[in-house]
Amino acid sequence: MPGTPAAFDRRAALKAKSRKAILDAADRLMRERRSTGFSVDELAAAADVSRRTVFNHFDSLEAVVTAAAGRMLVDIVDAMEAEAAARPGESATVLGDLAAAGSADHLVPTVAYLIEVLGGMEQAPSERGAVLMQRAIALFTAQISAVITRRHPRVPERQAAFLVAAFSGGLLGLVEHWAAATGGTDTPASRRTWNDLLAELVEVLREPTD
Known part of the structure; x- marks a missing residue:
């Protein structure tokens, strides 16, 4: 029936x-x-x-593109969670997990590809490309928020949410600075630049305790 x-x-x-x-x-x-x-x-x-x-x-072709781009970033978060689960004896902070997910080896290949495909985030980014990248990172944020909640049940939920939001906002700024400095391409030098910028972001957001 x-x-x-x-x-x-x-x-x-x-x-x-x-x-x-x-x-x-x-x-x-x-x-x-x-x-x-x-x-x-x-x-x-x-x-x-x-x-x-x-x-x-x-609702639109733009929504399809955003979901497809976001799915690539969500896959990175899933991989990070699997890697972390394989090391159960290691303690990690919320910020440590965020930094691990945002490392150059995880994100640069996908971000460089999305910059090329979406046509934005370079020296003079297109409005459409920038908006689509922002929406894709929003999907990444939603997924990593769920992972952080599972991995850090003793951290107050609002505190974790604020930190994830701050990290993701900083990540979008990191992408802009990185693309301007490197042309948005995936090379050993551009990965080093990414990780240098990521270290700066982590230092700004560093939490006193977890």
Whole structure:
């Protein structure tokens, strides 16, 4: 019957499957074209869904691009959490976890790619590219907030939330300074510059206790 839990679960699974197909297709098109220069019709064809299905999941093509970019950053947070879980004997602070997630080895490859694809954050950043990067980092912030809550249950929730928000705001500024200094490319020298800027950010935000 349509109203049964099993039917609801099937609909939810199909919805999740089509949303993933759309994001996977957007990711493929972005990598193939090194830009976001594709239409909704092209995206729908690549995802093997209808145009209407795309809009059932996303308000606009910009929303699809933002979600696809944000998913790349969210994957980095998931990897950081897995790495931390593999070292259960090590104690870490909230800020230490944030710094680990924001390290050059984790973020520079993806950020450099997004700068190229989104077309912003260079010496004269495009407004669209800057806004899309900001939205992607907002998704990164939401994911890392959940990770911090799980990893540091004894830290007051509001204190942790303030620190995550401050770090993420600083991270967006870090991206701007880093791109201006390095051209936004992934090289050994640009990774060193990133980590130098990250160390400055951590020092500004350093917490006295955890």
